[in-house]
Amino acid sequence: MWLQADTNRTAAGYEAARxxxxxxxxxxxxxxxxxxxxFVLAFTDPELADDELELAQHLLTGLDMRATGLTPQITALVRDADTSGNLEIAPACSNLAVSLGYGWLWGGNSKVPS
Structure with missing residues (x-):
């Protein structure tokens, strides 16, 4: 979805889908x-992402969704990298984002998903 990196619209779209x-x-x-x-909010509003992440983890409870189940862990890593100022976390986030196809968020890949 990501709407050409318009994260506000993307977050609203996921909320509507939910x-x-x-x-x-x-x-x-x-x-x-x-x-x-x-995940989207982890990039733009780490405090709100905390609440949204908690709800996501709750909604995943009891479901067998392996790939989606990993996303909260990735979200927490992104959120923490954004708020901690820990420069050692940033390369891990960047590498993870690139490997998952979200490298454009860090400038690691200029291709924006459509």
């Missing part, structure tokens, strides 16, 4: 949308 999934009682889609919302 709400729609709640209305249709689709637990896996709800958890995925919430997890992605937390």
């Amino acid at each position: 709400t729609e999934a709640e209305q249709h009682a689709v637990a896996s889609e709800r958890a995925t949308a919430q997890t992605q919302r937390a």
